[in-house]
Amino acid sequence: xxxxxxxxxxxxxxxxxxxxxxxxxxxxxxxxxxxxxxxxxxxxxxxxxxxxxxxxxxxxxxxxxxxxxxxxxxxxxxxxxxxxxxxxxxxxxxxxxxxxxxxxxxxxxxxxxxxxxxxxxxxxxxxxxxxxxxxxxxxxxxxxxxxxxxxxxxxxxxxxxxxxxxxxxxxxxxxxxxxxxxxxxxxxxxxxxxxxxxxxxxxxxxxxxxxxxxxxxxxxxxxxxxxxxxxxxxxxxxxxxxxxxxxxxxxxxxxxxxxxxxxxxxxxxxxxxxxxxxxxxxxxxxxxxxxxxxxxxxxxxxxxxxxxxxxxxxxxxxxxxxxxxxxxxxxxxx
Amino acid sequence: xxxxxxxxxxxxxxxxxxxxxxxxxxxxxxxxxxxxxxxxxxxxxxxxxxxxxxxxxxxxxxxxxxxxxxxxxxxxxxxxxxxxxxxxxxxxxxxxxxxxxxxxxxxxxxxxxxxxxxxxxxxxxxxxxxxxxxxxxxxxxxxxxxxxxxxxxxxxxxxxxxxxxxxxxxxxxxxxxxxxxxxxxxxxxxxxxxxxxxxxxxxxxxxxxxxxxxxxxxxxxxxxxxxxxxxxxxxxxxxxxxxxxxxxxxxxxxxxxxxxxxxxxxxxxxxxxxxxxxxxxxxxxxxxxxxxxxxxxxxxxxxxxxxxxxxxxxxxxx
Numbered sequence: 001x002x003x004x005x006x007x008x009x010x011x012x013x014x015x016x017x018x019x020x021x022x023x024x025x026x027x028x029x030x031x032x033x034x035x036x037x038x039x040x041x042x043x044x045x046x047x048x049x050x051x052x053x054x055x056x057x058x059x060x061x062x063x064x065x066x067x068x069x070x071x072x073x074x075x076x077x078x079x080x081x082x083x084x085x086x087x088x089x090x091x092x093x094x095x096x097x098x099x100x101x102x103x104x105x106x107x108x109x110x111x112x113x114x115x116x117x118x119x120x121x122x123x124x125x126x127x128x129x130x131x132x133x134x135x136x137x138x139x140x141x142x143x144x145x146x147x148x149x150x151x152x153x154x155x156x157x158x159x160x161x162x163x164x165x166x167x168x169x170x171x172x173x174x175x176x177x178x179x180x181x182x183x184x185x186x187x188x189x190x191x192x193x194x195x196x197x198x199x200x201x202x203x204x205x206x207x208x209x210x211x212x213x214x215x216x217x218x219x220x221x222x223x224x225x226x227x228x229x230x231x232x233x234x235x236x237x238x239x240x241x242x243x244x245x246x247x248x249x250x251x252x253x254x255x256x257x258x259x260x261x262x263x264x265x266x267x268x269x270x271x272x273x274x275x276x277x278x279x280x281x282x283x284x285x286x287x288x289x290x291x292x293x294x295x296x297x298x299x300x301x302x303x304x305x306x307x308x309x310x311x312x313x314x315x316x317x318x319x320x321x322x323x324x325x326x327x328x329x330x331x332x333x334x
Numbered sequence: 335x336x337x338x339x340x341x342x343x344x345x346x347x348x349x350x351x352x353x354x355x356x357x358x359x360x361x362x363x364x365x366x367x368x369x370x371x372x373x374x375x376x377x378x379x380x381x382x383x384x385x386x387x388x389x390x391x392x393x394x395x396x397x398x399x400x401x402x403x404x405x406x407x408x409x410x411x412x413x414x415x416x417x418x419x420x421x422x423x424x425x426x427x428x429x430x431x432x433x434x435x436x437x438x439x440x441x442x443x444x445x446x447x448x449x450x451x452x453x454x455x456x457x458x459x460x461x462x463x464x465x466x467x468x469x470x471x472x473x474x475x476x477x478x479x480x481x482x483x484x485x486x487x488x489x490x491x492x493x494x495x496x497x498x499x500x501x502x503x504x505x506x507x508x509x510x511x512x513x514x515x516x517x518x519x520x521x522x523x524x525x526x527x528x529x530x531x532x533x534x535x536x537x538x539x540x541x542x543x544x545x546x547x548x549x550x551x552x553x554x555x556x557x558x559x560x561x562x563x564x565x566x567x568x569x570x571x572x573x574x575x576x577x578x579x580x581x582x583x584x585x586x587x588x589x590x591x592x593x594x595x596x597x598x599x600x601x602x603x604x605x606x607x608x609x610x611x612x613x614x615x616x617x618x619x620x621x622x623x624x625x626x627x628x629x630x631x632x633x634x635x636x637x638x639x640x641x642x643x644x645x646x647x648x649x650x651x652x
């Protein structure tokens with residue numbers, strides 16, 4: 001692990017390898033455990049009420065519905081790793097969703113070019129955030145609050161009324177309605193993360209998240225790293241916006257708004273520390289799926305949908321409190 | 335060095351007031367009558383709702399926290415006021431105390447979560463927003479309950495709209511809040527403790543400040559201010575509606591930041607935040623006077639906040 005804050009002088013006894021891995025990844029392990037538990041609870045409720053286990057249809061729709069959130073949460077994770085926070089997620093998804101609904105059409109080549117341009121637009125939005133945070137030396141929370149307003153305005157300018165259309169072929173490529181093939185994209189994202197984690201950029205991201213001053217003293221280009229982090233995040237939000245449009249087969253310049261808050265929820269549930277320096281894409285993906293599973297469970301528990309956010313909020317607090325407790329226990333037991 | 339830092343903070347407050355005055359002047363040019371007494375007081379009346387929420391937000395931001403539970407505490411307060419009073423003056427006092435109590439309770443829970451459960455402020459207040467939203471929607475049946483159609487008690491509506499010396503009563507209330515909050519923050523032991531915690535909680539603790547209790551109290555205050563704004567807004571509009579609190583989260587944070595309060599805590603004054611609320615509302619009014627469509631307002635709003643931040647919200651080089 002780079003920038004391991006627990007490394008000590010040689011005089012200390014080294015911890016066993018297993019305990020080290022457990023201690024470093026307690027957030028991720030907890031997220032995976034909660035996800036597993038929520039899937040078991042959901043499957044149990046489903047089996048009792050429907051007389052069978054959740055099949056292809058349920059799994060596929062869950063995966064397809066979670067795709068935008070999972071991608072947004074990975075982007076948010078990269079920003080949060082640098083001790084930042086990105087509130088403009090909703091605005092970027094609104095904008096790219098609107099662009100996708102209007103411009104996706106025609107030949108395969110045309111659609112590929114349009115998709116790439118939309119991802120570039122997302123990256124440009126992220127770049128603006130990054131420049132303001134990095135070079136402008138402004139606080140991330142206020143910068144992204146302001147750019148959220150700007151991107152939301154642009155999205156409504158692009159698509160004043162819900163509408164547009166996404167070609168059926170495009171939809172079935174990204175979010176196949178018969179098989180959860182979209183999982184392949186998440187696997188790709190996780191692979192990309194492993195590459196990032198081992199690259200110089202990844203090491204720098206974690207370094208400035210753990211201790212910015214020490215990282216700068218060791219020669220990490222903090223400003224450049226932050227700018228790149230926000231840019232990559234913006235590109236990921238754009239992909240989320242495209243998936244959202246593909247899933248809905250149409251566009252709406254306001255459906256993305258909710259992703260600002262849910263991406264933060266998913267990141268927190270995924271064991272990413274809001275204080276920076278700890279987190280992973282797999283954790284963020286787990287967090288996103290937990291968020292969807294909670295909604296599914298509440299539905300099958302016949303909870304009045306009006307109370308939904310009450311239970312989500314309560315669950316969020318409980319998960320964070322217990323996560324903190326378990327993390328403390330693991331770390332104190334070294 | 336100390337004097338220089340002080341004058342810089344004072345400059346930020348002055349800049350926020352300057353922005354407000356400038357916007358009124360611009361408004362007067364683009365729309366005759368914009369800067370008339372009548373128009374200015376009605377714009378400031380709208381600003382007072384943002385300003386009251388910003389008072390609570392200012393308190394928690396000064397200690398390095400943030401309150402994201404504003405939208406639904408405010409909205410639930412408006413719903414609770416109308417449903418508990420049933421539009422009767424006789425029940426107004428009971429409804430107001432119940433509503434302020436609800437705000438205090440929500441804020442108290444925020445504070446307890448942040449201080450004793452160790453939940454980050456962003457997560458705790460975000461979750462609280464969801465919890466209150468779920469309760470407000472669920473208990474009112476999505477605003478379909480029999481009492482949900484009630485109006486705010488006439489006494490409260492009159493208190494908001496009524497004028498004294500030509501100025502709306504809600505503005506007098508805001509003025510009183512500005513005076514009291516500024517006095518408390520700058521001249522009392524409690525205010526000193528707030529700044530001390532914002533600058534360095536550990537040092538404040540070692541200096542004998544009861545950090546935990548102060549922080550919890552400040553979050554509770556923020557809840558009370560959100561609830562107060564909800565009461566006034568219900569009185570202003572006559573009824574409660576779903577989603578009425580949503581704009582106040584971003585506006586309150588923007589007002590506080592434009593007013594020169596550091597989002598990291600420990601620096602800034604409520605006097606500045608109040609100016610921020612006034613200039614934000616003036617900006618929106620100018621854009622409305624220009625018949626700017628919604629998307630344009632949204633974009634310009636964000637750009638103006640960024641420009642003001644770049645002018646005086648920058649941090650020192652690392």
